[in-house]
Amino acid sequence: MPYRVHCMVCAGTGCVSNRSLEVRDALENEIRKRGLQDEIQIVTTGCNGFCAVGPLMVVQPDGIFYQQVSAKDVPLLVEEHFIKGRPVQKLLYKPPEAAAPIPKMSDIPFFKHQRLIALRNRGLIDPEKIEDYIARDGYQALVKALTEMTPEQIIEVITKSGLRGRGGAGFPTGVKWQKVRQAKGEPKYIICNGDEGDPGAFMDRSIFESDPHSVIEGMLIGARAIGARYGVVYIRNEYPLALERIQIAIQQAREYGLLGENILDSGLDFDISVTRGAGAFVCGEETALIASVEGRLGDPRARPPYPAEYGLWGKPTCINNVETWANVPPIILHGWEWYSQIGTERSKGTKVFSLVGKVRNTGLVEVPMGITLRQLIYDIGGGIPGDKKFKAVQTGGPSGGCIPAGMMDQPIEYIAPDGKREARDYLDLPIDYESLTDVGSMMGSGGLVVMDEDTCMVDVARYFLAFTQDESCGACTPCREGTKLMLDILNRIVDGHGTMDDLRALEEIAWVVKQTSLCGLGKTAPNPVLTTLKYFRDEYLAHIEAHKCPAHVCRALNTYRIDPVICVERGHGCGVCRRECPEKAIFGEKNQPHRIDQTLCKKCGVCVEVCHFNAVIVE
Amino acid sequence: MPKLKIEDLARIREQARRATLLREGAGRVKITVHLGTCGIAAGGRNIMTAVLREIEERNLHDVLVTTSGCAGLCSREPMMTVEVLGQPPVKYVDLTEGKVKEIFAEHIVGGKIADRYALAVGSERVM
Known part of the structure; x- marks a missing residue:
């Protein structure tokens, strides 16, 4: 008998850590108990993207979206929905300002504004079943590429589609393929770069988890186009679920x-192996990644020669990001005309973003190129929680930059600094302030960290620099020494010891590191510093000249004091701050105003956290 | 498993598609079996099984089946509503497994309402 209901339980990393597998087990038990196992199918899918409200599930064919489901909700859910056909109200999604919940997934703003190409199968297939992928036109693009197209035609379609590398650099994919095809040397290699190291980014992980075959099919088409014999999927070892699913998928495809x-029977020979990365950020850089695959230390080398000519084992190698590969099959199947209609003049297609930070609907979204930050953060992201003011968004992780709220209405796309459409590797762009708003920071690999008014931009720059400083491989002096020097200066500034000379030195070192570093890590490491200096210089000045942190994040610059009126009238001098203060810096009697001794205060902020009456004021 | 040929891929696609089409939520016909307390007591579960069996035997890919609660006419249960895309819904009452078979042949496949079992065409006005 056919199933009448497909219950799609999300089993992406986010939902699994929220115990969605317990929900699945409970559903299977309950359904068996009620004899519905032949009518209702429980399917575990990859990430749906709306991680903020997980564990989540979608009941088809009605498309009813359930959020924050726990195992104890299951008996009611089965009784009400699967037997009586009534969606369970309390498990439906309700936007904070709305009066009634929204039952249908397709009506929820978070999903409604998205357009899925790379993530076309997310939530619709079981990623561990190749048949599910095949049912959704899987491997049909491969058949087309093998039977109806020559390699040159495939490259032409990819080039005309306008697809550009989704890892962040935005290099035209078709051009890269053509270079590898023309390069001399056999065998040729294909690499899928899944070394996603940016804090807060999980686009690649999600694609591996929800639709691993789309990556394999993309690589197969690439192999046909450039004449490659072997493929390597490079994946972070910190992604155990993604690793497991791509390995299962490769095994099934074999x-x-x-x-x-x-x-x-086409004559194409191609096989894929998996290499696990040990967690070094620099291995996302292509030459370091190749070194790592070869079993050497993940050190980058100078380019040229580019991997297209001299790559893995010294042979021509085509490296593309996970998301880029996942975009290939739909372009081949539906044609470049279809794909190039989506997006903007300069940037075609869609982009996957991981939306995190101070935003209501955190999760993974895929949107057409050219969308504005405002649409992303407000229409899809649901705005900033707690009625706070939106301050900036950090794009592209440690290599990216901070985009201020004032630029919220600019479309997100790849921008060449001279306004021309010709596409170039962004690392080779002339370096000036304007080009900071180009690919490197405006687009990035897709990590979007939303920040509200309570975020200190100097502290953000310090955070990302601490990350890149830690991850710098040390091979070249500018990056090794420069990031350390910059971090020292930023630490001085947030501690209140910064000077105007420091600021000048910071800026100068940043440009030197950017211009003279060996690889992309060093070339982009100063971006968070440079963009915050450009858009939030007043915050740096406040730290240095006024010894104040406007967002009250840098504690060393804060002054804590207790409002005597609130303390007595509301709190009756309860004394919780006095008891909790680790430095015994607070004095006062019950029913009397309390007082902080500034000479003893170490500015830890515990008093703010423990006071129930908001009597502690931070200045 | 023997190596796949292009024709095999098409065959697997057909089979798998049949099993997963439901997830796309698009169908030509939607059947709602009323499974409130009254519907269940009157044998609605057997009607559900009969509906699903018909779909399987007739190899239909475009029929969605869903459940709902009591339709308000408890004395005429088991009931089901058949909604062909673009046409008003038809409520069938006092169903038996045999009647379900006939309704499938005449209405769902044949396209002609089996009016001897139909209560009414259309629905109440809501709100």
Whole structure:
């Protein structure tokens, strides 16, 4: 008998850590108990993207979206929805300002404004079943590429589609493929770069988890186009679920003969192996990644020669990001005309973003290029929680920059600094302030960290620099020494010891590091510093000249005092701050105003956290 | 598993698609079996099973089945509502497994309402 209901339980990393697998087990038990196992199918899917409200599930064919489901909700859910056909109100999604919940997934703003290409199968298939992928036109693009198209035609379609590298650099994919195809040397290699190291970014992980076959199919088409024999999927070891799913997918593809020799009797030989990265950020850089695959230390080298000519084992190698590969099959299947209609003049198609930080609907979204930050943060992200003011968004992780609220209405796309459409590797762009708003910071790999008024931009710059300083491989002097010097200066500034000379030195060192570092890590490491200096210089000045942190984040610059009126009238001098203060810096009697001795205060902020009456004022 | 040929891929796609089409929420016909307390007591579960069996035997890919609560006419249960895309819904009453078979042949496949079992065409006005 066919199933009448498909219950799609999210089993992405976010929902699994919120115990969605317990929900699945409870559902299976309950359904068996009620004899519905032949009518209702429980499917575990990859990430749906709306991680903020997980564990979540979608009941098809009605498309009812349930959020924050726990195992104890299951009996009611089965009784009400699966038997009586009534969606369970209390598990439906309700936006904070709305009066009634929204039952249908397709009506929820978070989903409604998205357009899925790379994530086309998320939530709709079981990522561990190749049949589910095939049902959604999986491997049809491969058939088309093998039977109806020459390699040159494939490259032409990819080039005309306008697809650009989704890892952040935005290099035109078709151009790269053409270079590798023309390069001399056999065998040729294909690498899928899944070394996603940016804090707060999880686009690649999610694609591996929800639709691993889309990456394999993309690589197969790439192999046909450039004449590659072997493929490597490079994946972070910190992504155990993604690793497991891509390995299962590769195994299934091998069993079906979709990897191996003479694939689909076409004469194409191609196989994929998996290399696990040990967690070094620099291995996301292509030459370091290749070194790591070869078993050497993950050190980058100078380019040229580019991997297209001299890559893995010294052979021509095509490296593309996970998301780029996942975009290839739909472009081949539906044509470049279809794909190039989506997006803007300069930037075609869609982009996956991980939306995190001070935003209501954190999660993973895929939107057409050219969308504005305002649409992303307010329409999809649901705005800033707690009625706080939106201050900035950090794009592209440690290599990216901070975009201020004032630029919220600019479309997000790849921008060449001279306004021309010709596409270039962004690392080779002339360096000036304006180009900071180009690919490097405006687009990035897709990590979007939203910040509200309570965020200190100097502290943000310090945070990201501490990350890159830690991850710098040390091979070249500018990056090794420069990031350390910059971090020292930023630490001085947030501690209140910064001077105007420090600020000048910071800026100068940043440009030197940017211009003279060996690889992308060093070339982009100063971006958070440079963009915050450009858009939030007043905050740096406040730290240095007024010894104040406007967002009250840098504690060393704060002054804590207790409002005597609130303390007595509301709190009756309760004394909780006095008891909790680790420095015994607070004095006072019950029913009397309390007082902080500034000479003893170490500015830890505990008094603010423990006071129930908001009597502690931070200045 | 023997190595796949292009025709095999098409066959697997057809089979798998049949099993997963439901997830896309698009169908030509939507059948709602009323499974309130009254519907269940009158044998609605058997009607549900009969509906699903018909879909399987007739190899239909475009029929969605869902449940709902009591339709308000408890004395005429088991009931089901058949909604062909673009046409008003039809409520069938006093169902048996045999009647379900006939309704499938005439209405869902044949396109002609089996009016001898139909209560009414259309629905109440809501709000």
